[in-house]
Amino acid sequence: xxxxxxxxxxxxxxxxxxxxxxxxxxxxxxxxxxxxxxxxxxxxxxxxxxxxxxxxxxxxxxxxxxxxxxxxxxxxxxxxxxxxxxxxxxxxxxxxxxxxxxxxxxxxxxxxxxxxxxxxxxxxxxxxxxxxxxxxxxxxxxxxxxxxxxxxxxxxxxxxxxxxxxxxxxxxxxxxxxxxxxxxxxxxxxxxxxxxxxxxxxxxxxxx
Numbered sequence: 001x002x003x004x005x006x007x008x009x010x011x012x013x014x015x016x017x018x019x020x021x022x023x024x025x026x027x028x029x030x031x032x033x034x035x036x037x038x039x040x041x042x043x044x045x046x047x048x049x050x051x052x053x054x055x056x057x058x059x060x061x062x063x064x065x066x067x068x069x070x071x072x073x074x075x076x077x078x079x080x081x082x083x084x085x086x087x088x089x090x091x092x093x094x095x096x097x098x099x100x101x102x103x104x105x106x107x108x109x110x111x112x113x114x115x116x117x118x119x120x121x122x123x124x125x126x127x128x129x130x131x132x133x134x135x136x137x138x139x140x141x142x143x144x145x146x147x148x149x150x151x152x153x154x155x156x157x158x159x160x161x162x163x164x165x166x167x168x169x170x171x172x173x174x175x176x177x178x179x180x181x182x183x184x185x186x187x188x189x190x191x192x193x194x195x196x197x198x199x200x201x202x203x204x205x206x207x208x
Contacts, residue, residue: 072088073088073089073090073091073100074088074089074090074091074199075090075091075092075093076090076091076092076093076101076198076199077092077093077094077198078094078193078196078198081196081197081198081199081200082198082199082200083200083201083202084199084200084201084202085201085202085203086103086104086105086106086124086188086201086202086203086204087102087103087104088102088201089101089102090102090199090201091130092190092192092198092199094192094193094198096133096134097131097132097133097134097135098130098131098132098133099128099129099130099131099132099135099167100127100128100129100130101126101127101128101190101199102126102127102129103124103125103126103127103188103201104124104125105122105123105124105125105203106122106123106124106181106203106205107122107123107124108120108121108122108123108205108206108207109121110207116183116207116208117183117207118182118183119180119181119182119183120180120181120183120205120207121178121179121180121181122144122178122179122180122181122205123157123176123177123178124154124176124177124178124188124203125174125175125176126142126174126175126176126177126190127172127173127174128167128172128173128174129172129173130172131167131168131169131170131171131172132169133168133169134166134167134168134169135166135167135168135192136165136166136192136193137163137164137165137166137167137173137192138163138165138194139154139155139156139163139177140153140194141190141191141192141193141194142154142177142188142189142190142191143188143189144179144181144186144187144188144189145186145187145189146181146182146184146185146186147184147185147186150182152179152180152181153179154177154178154179154188155177155178155179156175156176156177156178157175157176157177157178160175160176163175181205182205183205183206183207184204184205185202185203185204185205186202186203186204186205187200187201187202187203188200188201188203
């Protein structure tokens, strides 16, 4: 004998079960949550120091830049000259003086021109400050060498006054030096006694 289910109970049973539309919404919400969680983890992984996708600076920066960052003041002596990058400051010490030396440059003309020359005019700004004692100053005490070891003489930029022969305690001096250099890497050197380099700065000549 067949038993009939009252209509009101059938309606209640259907209402109690989630419809196909509700199931789709629940599944979509779960997928969105999983995607957001994965995205957040990916950002964390890329920004974390232990992430395999973010290499340590030591793996791609030149060793010289790592050892001599621009914002660190190095110490240079006649026995142990400092090696800095352009823009870096060097505290130089001798038996007769100490001072803070810094160069910026080179500044070159013609950047972005369609025809680039193998040589270009390079201008550096050199500063000597925090002088204690007597610092000899002469243009001949500065020179540059390129990556092939070729030496280039520097000269004062036209229009500047002649340099004083000596800076004494409390004085400071800023001047511009210039040379025609080949494109590429080089060093600007300072030998305040005319013979022994006390500080040198690495630079890159670019005109592209």
